Amino acid sequence: MSLAGLPIALAPLAAHAQQAEEGQMARVEITGSSIKRIQTETATPLTVFRAEEFVKQGLTTAQEVLDRIPSNQSSFGAANAVGGNASGLPTGGQATADLRGLGGDKTLVLLNGRRLATHPYDGASVDLNLIPVAALERVEVLRDGASAIYGTDAIGGVINFITKRAVDRATIAVEATFPEETGGRERRANVTVGGGDLERDRWAMLGVFDYHKQDVLTSQQRPFSATGVIPERGLNETSGTPFPANYFDPVTEVAGNPGFATGCDAPLSVPRASDGTCRQDYTRLIDNIPEQERITAYGRASRKVGTDHTASVELLYSVNNVMSRTAPPPQTGLILPASSPYYPGNAGGVPAQPGLSGEPLNVSWRPTEAGQRQIQSKGRGTRLVGSLEGIIAGWDYEGGLSWSESRSEENFTGGYVQDASFAAGVLNGILNPFGMQNEAGRAYLATTALRGRVQDAKNQQTAFDFKASRELFDMAGGKFAVAFGTELRHEKADFNVNRDIAGQAASSGLSGSLSKDGSRTIQAVFGEVSAPFLKNLEASLAARYDHYSDAGSTWNPKASLRYQPHQTVVLRGSASTGFRAPTLFEKNAPLSRNDTSNSYNDPILCPGGVPQPGANPLRDCDLQQFKLQGGNPDLKPEKSRTFSVGAVFEPVPALTLAIDYWDIHLRDKIGALPEQTIYGNFDKYRDRFLRFPDGSPNAIWDLNENLGKVETDGIDVSLTARTPNHSWGGLTFTLDGTWVHSYKYQNERDGEFIENVGRYADNYVVFRWRHNAALTWRSGPWSATLAHNFKTRYDDQNLVDAQYFNRVSSYSLVNLSGTYTGFKNITLTAGVKNLFDKEPPFSNQGTVFQKGYDPRYTDPIGRALYLRGAYTF
DSSP states (O other): OOTTOOOOSSSOOTTTOOBOTTSOBOOEEOTTOSOEESOOOOSSOEEEEEHHHHHHTTOOSHHHHHTTOTTBOOOOOGGGGSSOOTTSOOOTTOOOOOBTTSOGGGEEEEETTEEOOOOTTTSSSOOGGGSOGGGEEEEEEEOSOOHHHHOTTOSSEEEEEEEOSOOSSOEEEEEEEEESSSSOOEEEEEEEEEEEETTTTSEEEEEEEEEEEEOOEEGGGSGGGSOSEEGGGTEEOOBSOOSSOEEEETTTTEEEOTTGGGTTTTTTEEEETTTTEEEEOGGGGSEEEOEEEEEEEEEEEEEEETTTEEEEEEEEEEEEEEEEEESOOOEEEEEEOTTSTTSTTSTTSOOOOTTOOSSOEEEEEOOGGGOOEEEEEEEEEEEEEEEEEEEETTEEEEEEEEEEEEEEEEEEEESOBOHHHHHHHHHTTOSOTTSOOOHHHHHHHHHTBOOEEEEEEEEEEEEEEEEEEEEEEEETTEEEEEEEEEEEEEEEEEEEEOHHHHTTOGGGSOTTOOOEEEEEEEEEEEEEEEEEEETTEEEEEEEEEEEETTTEEEEEEEEEEEEEEETTEEEEEEEEEEEEOOOHHHHHOOOEEEEEEEEEOOTTTSGGGOOOTTOOHHHHSSEEEEEEEOOOTTOOOEEEEEEEEEEEEEEETTEEEEEEEEEEEEESOEEEOOHHHHHHOTTTTGGGEEEOTTSOEEEEEOOEEEOOOEEEEEEEEEEEEEOOOBTTBEEEEEEEEEEEEEEEEESSTTOOEEEOBTBBOSSOBBOSEEEEEEEEEEETTEEEEEEEEEEOOEEOOOOSOGGGOOEEOOEEEEEEEEEEOOSTTEEEEEEEESTTOOOOOOBOOOSSSOOBSOTTSOOOSOSEEEEEEEEEO
């Protein structure tokens, strides 16, 4: 089976059905149902990815694997740590899944059918960096709502990462990716050991240790990301806080820069002819992909207890360190007195400037000598599970007790300065904002360096679960089956801000934050029945009741139907509801004063980019402003309904085609109102603009709230075609695609709907069509795969003049790989990722720090050689 996936509607899936000693096929549980059964045909669309296939293609992380799922709309991992996410909040290098474009908070990620603790910086989604990729056997993706089975938040779907249960040999594997251009190299090594056989020895165990290293890729190492200033495309993503510093005389209202006549500090800063100031091209001093190092250890041990019972213990420990770099720290509101030697025209060598009053100047300065801001993000995940499964009186049962924890912390390791001390250096005439520092200035600048832990957070989850299923009686089409279960879960979240560090750096976004915590308990009971009314007609009904100690109760049903009018055709459909309670972070996150993602003009002091009397253009015009973000204890739950209907055709055993239509309606979506919406309608949102007593801008008020509705629908297509085996081998072609008909959302209740398909709306894109296709050839010890990943074009963010309207072109990646297993105990794989060296298409988006392209939907590495070798003994 290739990575593109195979719809399992007609043929039994061998990965699920393991042959028992007496020759009977074992009952297994399929993602999307609590009933264990022999047959694997389901009424809901399920895609299965085998580990050996994504290993062959050089997909080394869970994020890369999920990027090949067409229903997963975006794939943004460690690069998100560079400057924070689109909301300006820290991410800790988190990688998330986003089925149907509804957000990672509505995609349920499981490991062996059980939850992991969510990432502490959003409290809603699992960090994919914690997944032990080297230990995986397969990944099952349920592209349907499953709130009635797994929990109310499984609105967009379920991704179940399933590990091997045991191995009887040891394997050492090493692999590396070598980009054709400099930067971005990857290395990875893992060891898998195990022993025992449950049936033969009554015990089995598995241990995996995995190490992964990603080298940094800077913006300067790729031409498409080297600058935020591309005049011929209308791109001018710069900052008004440059080196050398811009000045403003509040008496004469004259602004300028002493370095303007000599070209500022090209290419790091560029002149703006319209006002004589300089603008910092900060894109030149950021990372496209930060340096990342990840270590994962996973172990599982099982033992037979009596004849029909198995006890297991599972341990996961993962560490993920990310070092991200952005441009040197912007310092605004500095006061340069006339007594300073660096006042223009004084003895410090700064040329005199026309129009100055001789009174103190307001200065905005980015001290490049302080170096790039560096943040080290340390993520850590731990999970311990004890479980017991077996058969009692004909009932298949499984129960477990689990504890999991997700931690993250941020440390300043370079570039940040103490705001007050830095400002004092300018005020006292020690620091020169218009040129390089002398010896005294360099020594003083070194004393302002700010290092240390700025914040840390953790989410803890303790859970007990139990479920049982069995076939009860005969019906016309087979056995009537039933399942029931319960779950008790306690969640606790802590978010701690080190005020001693954060309070000294406004550019941290946390200078006004306070530590917060919260906890809650979730109790649930659920049941499911499967009724085969006829041999070709089966109906299933599931329901789940959840009670949240802080968000109330909900009852969510799901009904599904499977009808097979002919042995070559299966018709299927389902309908369900969902309920996502606000997370502890969404309710309790501390207030933080962050930079806006894009640059804006203050609507009162600089409307349309024109400074008004009393305005400071260095502060009020074409600059990142501030927004106050944080939790909201008054949030209501999100609620949804999902409907799907589809058909699977297998006219011949070698050809399978599945088509599924899905429709999702969500209301009371939780999120912060997009900043573009607030700045785009000042009259409507005037009350959100907070100001200081003197009338100067403070921030926009943009806390979490219940927004409006989301309505989306589309079609999934899966195709598998196989040739018979010949002397030259056999071929398998697979295609998985998702076509989105519509994705409409409201930014407020009863507001207008905004269409997001094929266009960059407020913060992101929903692609009209995505697919992953693969052609695999196998012959004896040889195999090769040619894979094609494709996304359609879309209208860009286009916050530029109409003449520069941009439509981002379609994007496709082609990977080629080959594997040879002819040497005893050795498997060799070689391949080329991005075979045709496709660069990311140009984008004028200004939401994320990387410019010139959009890193959420593209790969900046370019063509790269992939090599892997594994030795089993």
